[in-house]
Amino acid sequence: MTFSHDVFLSPFSWRYGSPEMRQLWSEARKRQLWRRIWVALAEAQQAAGLVTVQQTADLRARQDDINLERSLQIEAEIHHDLMAEIRCYAEQCPIGGGIIHLGATSADIEDNADALRLRDGLNLLLDRLRALLLALADRIESEADHVCMAFTHLQPAEPTTIGYRLAGYAQDLLADYENLRRARGQIRGKGLKGAVGTRASYAHLLAGTAMTPAELESRVMAALDLPAFPIATQTYPRRQDWEVLNALAGSAMTIYRFAFDLRLLQSPPLGEWAEPFGAAQVGSSAMPFKRNPIHAENLDSLARFLAALPRAAWDNAAHSLLERTLDDSANRRLILPEAFLAADELFLRAQRIVAGLRIDETAVRRTLDTYGVFAATERLLMETVRRGGSRQELHEVIRQHSLAAWEEIRQGKPNPLAGRLSADESLARFVPAEETRALLHAEDYIGDAPARARSLAGQIRAALNP
Amino acid sequence: MTFSHDVFLSPFSWRYGSPEMRQLWSEARKRQLWRRIWVALAEAQQAAGLVTVQQTADLRARQDDINLERSLQIEAEIHHDLMAEIRCYAEQCPIGGGIIHLGATSADIEDNADALRLRDGLNLLLDRLRALLLALADRIESEADHVCMAFTHLQPAEPTTIGYRLAGYAQDLLADYENLRRARGQIRGKGLKGAVGTRASYAHLLAGTAMTPAELESRVMAALDLPAFPIATQTYPRRQDWEVLNALAGSAMTIYRFAFDLRLLQSPPLGEWAEPFGAAQVGSSAMPFKRNPIHAENLDSLARFLAALPRAAWDNAAHSLLERTLDDSANRRLILPEAFLAADELFLRAQRIVAGLRIDETAVRRTLDTYGVFAATERLLMETVRRGGSRQELHEVIRQHSLAAWEEIRQGKPNPLAGRLSADESLARFVPAEETRALLHAEDYIGDAPARARSLAGQIRAALNP
């Protein structure tokens, strides 16, 4: 059962996502988890006196000896992957083979295994997200005071700081982190509840023993370190998949936004930010400014894919008719792994981008010099009016200078506005030239943004090291 | 500005949703909230010494005197709804009019008002959802022991109880309730942060006073009883809209599933459940079984609409470029009210259905009698084998009787299986006829489902009365 590039191979098998995450969503891992659950079940049944020590020992001994070739061979005959795995396992276990899966329904095994995969997947993603958040916190702190031009409607507006802008992504991402943590904390298995969720088969099996079905479930789930839903049908509630995929899609949303901003800021007419690049990657040699933001574009591309998946999970949950229908099965083989692998790639790649984010101080300053002074005229106007000037008259004075300055900028010249205004006599009657220059200094028109950016970085560190 | 049915009128204006929710998302309410925020701002500025007692008193006095006709008239001239409202308000306030909105940017007012609407909307929905959950808890308890046939793949499987099935919806809906509560608890306004989120304009305004911009924000938000995001751009993070709409879409998912099951169970060949109907609504008189589940169909229809909306919120958040772009504005006028109004209708209507849910005891029993005994043969087989019978041999005996019984059922006759099996001699060698009848009694093959259903009802009550 090997595959090569002469058939379709998902890019998640080789291009995107980490080896750990690819392994987690492999057939091999799934079957290891199944066996782990069968062993836990047998051990609990041994405690109830239904199964012998020898039988559980036999199962435990071969627990990790997955033989996928044999399992898939059997599956090809009987068209049922879990039953095939039982037979394969049983062939390996002459003593315990007969009691594998005793009293269980397929979904008792599959759905607890799926919950374990969700949990392990979330654990892995939480690690990645912590690294990303810490990288962000570092950059927020180092750029907290770095003044740059802020844009609304893609138009220069007023100054802000780079650290403050980064803090905006970080605040959202921290909310994503809390969502993922909560989703992780809420992962529950189906428990052992049988064909329709009543535990009837276990009740019958345990009749005459000292163990209740609830105790059997508790023992098994304790061995798996996984809580169980109190109520289940044949499966765990599919709502859980939706919650998890939504949490992933939320982080994708934040990363999408960051990556889009980066792509805008990396456009040479702005050129303020750039994703990291190696020496080899330096754009075209003849076009030294040309640095395609391919990593940021990749983030947006995968985030957009991930955004489409929660809807399929919604549909699965909404159409789990009565005690279960199987119309979730085929697409869960796609949407669960692909969502986790997409998130995995997003977090890893975003972390690398944030850690290596290049900020072009010259470009930042150029934008600020070009547009910041216009924004600062508001402050000058307020001040002249406060000192007795006529709002209407001075507004017109400033407007005329602004128009003239903008005309020069359009012709590629530096912004002459500060000079013009500090030389204007009608303004000088109220505010002396050098004070005018100070008021037009856009860089200190940033309120308490730096302090709040730093505070958010602190909040991240606190949240990650509770 | 009145509208009649000769233009398109949203069904949410007159067909679906409650008067309270329609009012909450009206232009009138929006402007009331704006004025409330302007008054709170003026009061805080008065404390800073920027505004006089008379000015705030003047504003406070006319706070509720919305004059939509005048505002819309001004808006028609200047194409800006918030500026128009300021002018309208100012016309009413000769003393305070001039200081309305002092130092503020439009989004300082709008986005706090939007957050208040989200909060008020969630509060209203939480009330509705509590009523729905309590109705469910009542029915779970009263139906906890009511045995019915469970279906997997839409095929009769094993017995369960009606209360246990209801507990499945309730468990999901309780999770939805927690999501809504959390969303409600996390609602935050933008605070007062100005054009790009730095608070620069407030810092300049407060320079020389004893108040910091942070204190000004605290005072205003305290007056609104609304926390603020530490970091904002021109707007509050649009991620918040997505979180809220997702929580609503989650509840829609659970209600969709319940309504779909109800529609299946109301189909006459099953006929076990029916939504409540008045005497007047009793189907066609000539077709007494015909009772169209129009309320359940309505739930599914609106839930499906609601499910489409979070994606637009995802897009808005993902594309909030740099310090804000306005490509969220037009669709937020649609998706926010429509999502809340759809949820409002869903919760109210679902509550009425659950409270008045009709269960046809005869039909429930008929299904159970027809299919339950088949499921119970598993128990009989286990018992005969336990007492020394040959699994293979007796399995074949049961299979033959089952096939014969099913043939009779297909011809519209009652299920003869219990009779056939208890009369079979090869079985009687191991299990006496009357014990066979007992083992085939499907109704006690329900594990501990009733107890767990009751426990979940208790959990609901505990969660609602913390």
Added chain:
Amino acid sequence: MTFSHDVFLSPFSWRYGSPEMRQLWSEARKRQLWRRIWVALAEAQQAAGLVTVQQTADLRARQDDINLERSLQIEAEIHHDLMAEIRCYAEQCPIGGGIIHLGATSADIEDNADALRLRDGLNLLLDRLRALLLALADRIESEADHVCMAFTHLQPAEPTTIGYRLAGYAQDLLADYENLRRARGQIRGKGLKGAVGTRASYAHLLAGTAMTPAELESRVMAALDLPAFPIATQTYPRRQDWEVLNALAGSAMTIYRFAFDLRLLQSPPLGEWAEPFGAAQVGSSAMPFKRNPIHAENLDSLARFLAALPRAAWDNAAHSLLERTLDDSANRRLILPEAFLAADELFLRAQRIVAGLRIDETAVRRTLDTYGVFAATERLLMETVRRGGSRQELHEVIRQHSLAAWEEIRQGKPNPLAGRLSADESLARFVPAEETRALLHAEDYIGDAPARARSLAGQIRAALNP
């Protein structure tokens, strides 16, 4: 039945969309269409001898006298809008009242009326789209030779022309137009097929007359000028709604892209394009460059909303269980009108933007001067190599000059590259300075883009005037 701004009113009732489209989706229009169908039915039945001339004359006489107040009053009692309209109409028609709706099922009326609304809506949208395409064709032609910088990855790449870029939107929009035209041409009604689509009730009614049910349907549909699906269940196939909404969502996609590009190009660091604005709207007076692209943002916002709607139509069609379920009903009252009204607004507003699109020649040239010469160095290199230069050596020469030139640009100076290269001796050995200048002239490095742009404009005109 009038509504004011103290309840939620859809922005499509007053902000977005045209009066014509709002009227088309009104309750009043719907009922007019119902009556038109009832009259057509009666006339056909008169031809079959089932109904008298007097009866049809009576109905025809009152056909347009909608009395919504009375209809809604009746609906409040009987909870069925169509039956209420019948009663209202019957009250107005003492002679013909009794034979309204003879042999018909509600959906025979409603679904033909809905098809008529889809058709009329598409006709209106096709007019709008033609106007938009013509506006585009005009601009393509006038800007076909206007060279500007093209961007890939948001990085300056090579030159193109403004007309060619516009032709890209136009080519897509022409495909959208063909889709809408096809959708329009394929609109079909349910015809007259009764409760489950068999025409059984009409067959019974017409038994003994000379008319077949097929002829009855033909007559009625001919009167409505609407073809009918050969096969229908209780309703017309809901697939039709999906086709129509998809066609609308497709145009939204093209307009979204155009509007997004416009927003980027209107950003002052580029500043090449701007949406039209009145004198009154000229941004902030102190920030003369600041022109928020609010119309383009509005387009993107509504397009994003529209993009979410086809999925609900997919769901409706996919879940039309057996001969119909009603889970489409409530959301069709939303998605059909809202999709048409959103498209209406998109087409109208996009047309105004295209017609009034401002192109800043200075800015276009500035970008070209800054970046175009870099792109053109490729041509210079090719030429020097062709004349015997060493590729590797001269490549390095150009690279060094490019880096130096870029450094000056970053400091806000004009691009010195053409000067540097034409003064370079190692290059001059192969290509004389003035030829170098010519080769570096980016403006003629545009292939046959202008001709193809013009040709596409011609194709548009041909398609619109077949």
Added chain:
Amino acid sequence: MTFSHDVFLSPFSWRYGSPEMRQLWSEARKRQLWRRIWVALAEAQQAAGLVTVQQTADLRARQDDINLERSLQIEAEIHHDLMAEIRCYAEQCPIGGGIIHLGATSADIEDNADALRLRDGLNLLLDRLRALLLALADRIESEADHVCMAFTHLQPAEPTTIGYRLAGYAQDLLADYENLRRARGQIRGKGLKGAVGTRASYAHLLAGTAMTPAELESRVMAALDLPAFPIATQTYPRRQDWEVLNALAGSAMTIYRFAFDLRLLQSPPLGEWAEPFGAAQVGSSAMPFKRNPIHAENLDSLARFLAALPRAAWDNAAHSLLERTLDDSANRRLILPEAFLAADELFLRAQRIVAGLRIDETAVRRTLDTYGVFAATERLLMETVRRGGSRQELHEVIRQHSLAAWEEIRQGKPNPLAGRLSADESLARFVPAEETRALLHAEDYIGDAPARARSLAGQIRAALNP
């Protein structure tokens, strides 16, 4: 480069979809297509005199000798799959290697190859869909007269025929077929248009030859048998992907509906239809009725997945900023193959289900006997009124009998209504008993449904053999 089940492997690599389709979307095939385009380009350039006969011969000779191991090795160094393939190919071609890709930009190769894959994929799907439609046509014809009960709101309504119901799916699927055919017919490549779509590089290259860039493109595209878009940017318009995926999602919608209906009808309380099953698959032996509709569930599951993908294509097209951004790239590696592979599986599996669809005549009759007569009382009432009976009085008579009959049915007895009504004296005064029985015979209350079903089957055959 082989992969085994210890990493995630898409189910489309081994579970779902056909070998042909998996191969079509393989890396190997993609590179074969690239080479085919490079050869076609070289041949056209040879005609222009830019390339020698020997060079093209060299390339042609090694055209099919893909060496993926080597290519991926190079890609690992240079991180660009197409450039790596060029180098690998060039290593194989000592003579022609240097002129591979002459004047081309990556997307000139990639986007034409992608268009070829779309076209080949659609061709394959059209074959599958034809087989499915023919299977449907066969069943429509054989079941055209087979009367069964129709359901609205999942409630028994009036009779229809099985063939007519199938014709409903077929009519939709024929529309899907036309959509796919049109999509197939409209597939266009990018042509040869260079970095930003202007053909500037080709114009420069061909300067001095007798060939225009337009002719070069024509020659290459003729060799590929693929038309080209007149206008392109760096890529072909991404709108094309959306059109194709939408056409696939449309067919998925129709198949989803068919499969859902089948799942309902296979539920034992109805039990009228069943998907085919082998002897081995016969449900549980003890529960002979239990036949899980796993194939139909699989269809619904994959259709639901496919339905989520067009939205990602919409986003890609809508965000193709300016002359192209790369945020489409990563997700196109997923959505294009997965959509085609899902459709492939859907069509193949649906064809098997339709061809082997089991119809349980007994069950069909049982439902009809139980519910049909109720529907037919309408006809009886009409007839008695026509003969002078009082509508009100006789309506009540029928109502009473209906209620009593329904009570017996609820208790599991056969429907006694026909007997009761034909024995009723108040009815017999107008209609003799045996005529009453005839009128109550639901089976001929089916209008002209059979004829129209047959006609649709004919329409399918005509459409498939034009």
